[in-house]
Amino acid sequence: MTDWINYDHPWRLAWRRYRQSPFAWIALIVCSIIIFAALFAPWLAPQNPYDLNVIDFFDAKLPPGSPSQSGFVYWLGTDGQGRDMLSAMLYGLRISLFVGVLSGLVAILIGMTLGMIAAYFGGWIDALIMRIVDFMLGFPTILVALMLLAILGQGVDKVIFALILVQWAYFARAVRSTALVEREKEYVEAAQSLGLSPQRIMFIHIMPNCLAPVIVLGTMQVASAISTEATLSFLGLGLPITEPSLGLLISNGYSNMLSGRYWISLYPGLLLLLTVFSINVVGDRLRDVLNPRLSR
Amino acid sequence: MTGFIIRRLIQSSLVILTMTVVVFLGVYAIGNPVDILMPDDATAAERDLAIKSLGLDKPLLIQYTTFLGNLLHGDLGTSFVYNIASIDLILLRLPATLELAICALFIAVLVGLPLGLFCGLRPGSRLDKLIMGASIVGFSIPNFWQGLMLIMLFSVILGWLPSTGRGELGIVFGIETSLATLDGIAHLLLPAINLSLYKLSLMIRLTRSGVREVMYLDYVRFARAKGLSETRIVTVHIMKIVLVPIITVLGMEFGSLIAFATVTETIFAWPGMGKLIIDSIMRLDRPVIAGYLVVIVLLFVFINLVVDITYSLLDPRIQVGGRSA
Amino acid sequence: MNKPVLEIQNLTTRFESEQGIANAMDGVSLQIDEGEVVGLVGESGSGKSMTGYSIMGLVEHPGSIVNGSILYRGRNLCSLSPEELRKLRGDRIAMIFQDPMMSLNPVLRIDTQLSETLKAHRSIQKYDANRRALEILHAMGIPSPEIRLRQYPHELSGGMRQRIAIAIALLLEPDLIIADEPTTALDVTIQAQIIHEFQTLIEVRGTSVLWITHDLAVASTLADRLAIMYSGQIMEQGPAVEILSKPAHPYTQGLLRSIPSHNERGKPLAQIRGSAPALTQLPPGCPFSPRCEQAKSLCSSPVPTNQIGISRSTRCHYPTVQTL
Numbered sequence: 038m039t040d041w042i043n044y045d046h047p048w049r050l051a052w053r054r055y056r057q058s059p060f061a062w063i064a065l066i067v068c069s070i071i072i073f074a075a076l077f078a079p080w081l082a083p084q085n086p087y088d089l090n091v092i093d094f095f096d097a098k099l100p101p102g103s104p105s106q107s108g109f110v111y112w113l114g115t116d117g118q119g120r121d122m123l124s125a126m127l128y129g130l131r132i133s134l135f136v137g138v139l140s141g142l143v144a145i146l147i148g149m150t151l152g153m154i155a156a157y158f159g160g161w162i163d164a165l166i167m168r169i170v171d172f173m174l175g176f177p178t179i180l181v182a183l184m185l186l187a188i189l190g191q192g193v194d195k196v197i198f199a200l201i202l203v204q205w206a207y208f209a210r211a212v213r214s215t216a217l218v219e220r221e222k223e224y225v226e227a228a229q230s231l232g233l234s235p236q237r238i239m240f241i242h243i244m245p246n247c248l249a250p251v252i253v254l255g256t257m258q259v260a261s262a263i264s265t266e267a268t269l270s271f272l273g274l275g276l277p278i279t280e281p282s283l284g285l286l287i288s289n290g291y292s293n294m295l296s297g298r299y300w301i302s303l304y305p306g307l308l309l310l311l312t313v314f315s316i317n318v319v320g321d322r323l324r325d326v327l328n329p330r331l332s333r
Numbered sequence: 334m335t336g337f338i339i340r341r342l343i344q345s346s347l348v349i350l351t352m353t354v355v356v357f358l359g360v361y362a363i364g365n366p367v368d369i370l371m372p373d374d375a376t377a378a379e380r381d382l383a384i385k386s387l388g389l390d391k392p393l394l395i396q397y398t399t400f401l402g403n404l405l406h407g408d409l410g411t412s413f414v415y416n417i418a419s420i421d422l423i424l425l426r427l428p429a430t431l432e433l434a435i436c437a438l439f440i441a442v443l444v445g446l447p448l449g450l451f452c453g454l455r456p457g458s459r460l461d462k463l464i465m466g467a468s469i470v471g472f473s474i475p476n477f478w479q480g481l482m483l484i485m486l487f488s489v490i491l492g493w494l495p496s497t498g499r500g501e502l503g504i505v506f507g508i509e510t511s512l513a514t515l516d517g518i519a520h521l522l523l524p525a526i527n528l529s530l531y532k533l534s535l536m537i538r539l540t541r542s543g544v545r546e547v548m549y550l551d552y553v554r555f556a557r558a559k560g561l562s563e564t565r566i567v568t569v570h571i572m573k574i575v576l577v578p579i580i581t582v583l584g585m586e587f588g589s590l591i592a593f594a595t596v597t598e599t600i601f602a603w604p605g606m607g608k609l610i611i612d613s614i615m616r617l618d619r620p621v622i623a624g625y626l627v628v629i630v631l632l633f634v635f636i637n638l639v640v641d642i643t644y645s646l647l648d649p650r651i652q653v654g655g656r657s658a
Numbered sequence: 659m660n661k662p663v664l665e666i667q668n669l670t671t672r673f674e675s676e677q678g679i680a681n682a683m684d685g686v687s688l689q690i691d692e693g694e695v696v697g698l699v700g701e702s703g704s705g706k707s708m709t710g711y712s713i714m715g716l717v718e719h720p721g722s723i724v725n726g727s728i729l730y731r732g733r734n735l736c737s738l739s740p741e742e743l744r745k746l747r748g749d750r751i752a753m754i755f756q757d758p759m760m761s762l763n764p765v766l767r768i769d770t771q772l773s774e775t776l777k778a779h780r781s782i783q784k785y786d787a788n789r790r791a792l793e794i795l796h797a798m799g800i801p802s803p804e805i806r807l808r809q810y811p812h813e814l815s816g817g818m819r820q821r822i823a824i825a826i827a828l829l830l831e832p833d834l835i836i837a838d839e840p841t842t843a844l845d846v847t848i849q850a851q852i853i854h855e856f857q858t859l860i861e862v863r864g865t866s867v868l869w870i871t872h873d874l875a876v877a878s879t880l881a882d883r884l885a886i887m888y889s890g891q892i893m894e895q896g897p898a899v900e901i902l903s904k905p906a907h908p909y910t911q912g913l914l915r916s917i918p919s920h921n922e923r924g925k926p927l928a929q930i931r932g933s934a935p936a937l938t939q940l941p942p943g944c945p946f947s948p949r950c951e952q953a954k955s956l957c958s959s960p961v962p963t964n965q966i967g968i969s970r971s972t973r974c975h976y977p978t979v980q981t982l
Contacts, residue, residue, distance in 0.1 A: 177589035551760035560748030
């Protein structure tokens with residue numbers, strides 16, 4: 038007699054398993070706080086760091102905790118231009134997250150589509166797409182991004198474009214591997230014999246089963262994109278000064294470090310670290326939870 | 334085996350050729366380098382002279398064929414800024430970068446492999462969770478920020494190690510290297526640690542998952558059933574199987590080490606290729622950028638080839654060239 | 659009367675997991691004498707492989723031996739240190755696994771896998787170790803042994819790989835070989851060959867064997883004595899001839915009836931209705947009772963092992979010897 042254990046939707050089971058690690062739970066909460074802070078930065082920040090009327094140049098390079106003329110406290114000090122670090126960080130976080138998430142999402146869409154097409158149709162389409170994917174993956178992302186920006190110049194859109202270009206290949210390969218396995222399963226054959234269109238089979242039938250690795254990879258890639266953008270901005274090739282990301286803030290504080298004004302580089306860096314770290318922890322935990330093999 | 338090598342060489346040449354086209358188009362065809370080098374008040378005549386001397390007035394295809402031809406002669410153009418052959422410039426700086434990358438790789442393997450092995454053999458233990466958590470921190474820390482913090486800690490606050498530049502060089506086995514002198518090592522230490530951190534974290538995780546996968550397989554159980562000592566089981570049976578994917582990943586990661594060196598070199602003012610390329614991008618020194626790209630492509634293609642061959646040598650199940658066992 | 663090589667006394671091996679507690683072996687008692695072949699027969703999940711692992715001390719987390727003892731020539735294996743146990747493994751007690759492709763290390767050569775066993779237990783030089791390996795391959799009738807030694811497992815056929823595994827087991831002339839379904843993964847023809855070769859080898863050496871299998875037919879060709887296992891308990895054990903012709907336990911009777919060749923043409927195939935319960939959800943008392951046609955109310959209380967003849971025992975409240 039087989040007894041049916043409480044049959045749950047696989048996603049609900051996965052979520053329950055996810056919750057079992059307190060570490061991952063905390064990381065998820067941190068992520069949510071960060072996203073919240075980024076979304077509501079203009080309301081949360083004590084000061085708008087890009088409004089030249091509000092910044093007081095004479096308040097430049099003040100250490101954390103110093104009071105400002107307008108009455109609030111510079112909790113994390115000020116930078117070389119007299120901007121409140123906390124506000125600058127919140128705005129910077131906003132931009133960094135925006136660039137990272139947007140480029141990640143678009144890369145996922147492009148990669149998933151191409152990977153699925155390659156797996157489903159096979160033959161020369163598969164060979165062509167995979168050649169390009171292999172080519173792109175043969176070079177380290179930072180290098181490709183560097184080169185692209187060297188050619189294209191600065192600007193938010195160009196950074197996003199570069200990030201999309203270096204990331205899509207990862208998703209294409211991941212989806213293709215999973216889709217190849219799924220393609221051999223009987224439900225695909227059944228759908229084909231019913232005369233359903235290839236688009237429908239690919240994206241409505243097969244795709245949902247390929248989501249697990251995409252979710253894991255996507256999370257880690259967003260973290261990586263944020264990190265890469267920060268690196269590019271630090272090197273001076275990323276976002277322009279008009280839209281300073283955390284990387285740029287760190288870069289600005291670089292020269293001040295040796296004279297002891299560590300806070301200008303330290304705090305944005307910590308925030309960046311925290312963001313990337315918590316996203317990575319979530320992604321890591323998701324991988325353990327969604328991977329059927331590692332149940333020990 | 335020779336068939337395989339020849340096939341890979343042809344493949345690699347195609348990749349290189351494609352890259353030269355991409356490089357050429359990206360570097361020479363877009364934008365106008367003369368504008369950067371000429372002051373705004375230069376006369377038209379001076380501009381024309383500059384354009385002619387740099388060969389920028391000929392049609393694109395001619396420029397490309399000249400480019401390709403020069404390439405095959407080892408001539409990658411002359412730097413706009415330094416006025417030396419860009420290939421010479423790059424080769425001058427290559428050893429410094431290689432030294433940094435090799436040291437970083439060394440550190441990553443030397444520390445990462447044993448730690449990963451330990452974690453894999455005792456999964457779920459407190460130390461395992463600690464090391465794994467630390468490894469996530471390791472690859473989450475933005476490379477450049479970590480470098481800055483290292484400088485803060487060890488140079489500014491503690492004053493133990495120098496923060497910039499390469500130290501004194503000495504000759505070991507006929508190669509000029511920083512490792513020969515104490516001063517050289519002191520200068521090498523921070524940048525190498527900075528560069529290695531990311532790889533280190535990856536190594537730990539990779540080794541751990543490799544060991545975990547193998548540990549519960551039947552061959553390990555069988556080896557135990559034969560009464561072999563745990564040491565032998567770990568060092569010979571487990572490691573040998575685990576090393577195969579690790580070495581392949583390492584090989585590919587070496588290429589990315591060289592790429593990431595750009596950031597490390599910028600922060601620590603290490604006189605390598607990375608710093609050169611950043612400066613060149615800033616100053617739009619096209620020939621150097623092109624030269625760098627070509628050298629990098631050649632390097633990667635070479636590394637991939639070596640990795641493929643090593644892989645087939647290590648795992649007897651893999652028949653090189655597609656013949657199935 | 660031969661001396662016992664191995665005596666398992668009331669052994670319980672327990673696994674604790676989220677799903678509950680499972681006794682893979684529950685109060686198992688078994689004896690193997692010198693030169694004897696004991697066939698341990700049971701379906702998947704009956705605990706038969708776990709018996710082998712328990713003897714070898716290879717029970718892995720989250721399982722552990724919680725009760726009982728395993729006496730090897732009087733020494734209790736359960737109370738030995740890991741190092742002492744390691745010295746016995748491969749030397750005095752050897753094990754052969756089911757799938758040789760999974761048990762032979764794919765990246766090591768055959769000669770390495772043979773000689774390392776020798777070197778782990780004897781101080782022996784490489785040259786002598788290789789010579790000994792060659793000898794054993796010869797003795798097994800393996801053609802071109804010198805070539806075989808330098809090959810890798812994936813270059814050999816399934817039957818050849820299993821022969822190598824047997825060779826490794828025989829290398830140090832152990833007193834007991836535990837063979838865990840060694841022919842299940844092979845073709846039927848190869849199966850017959852290997853069984854035959856194995857028989858010859860152990861007869862010559864007088865090695866005791868615990869042959870673990872789900873196939874009653876295979877067990878009956880080799881075994882001197884049989885032990886029938888179900889849900890971690892030994893339902894019946896005794897001389898093979900007696901059990902096969904006059905089984906006492908309802909489960910054994912059901913097994914024998916369901917062998918297709920025992921069936922009359924045209925009649926439906928006999929089956930034991932129902933299926934084996936999960937080890938975490940065993941019924942109270944006799945684990946076979948839900949499926950037993952002769953079950954009565956007493957069967958829901960724990961069943962002791964009853965002697966029903968010289969060297970014959972069964973674990974049933976109502977054993978009836980039936981002649982089939």
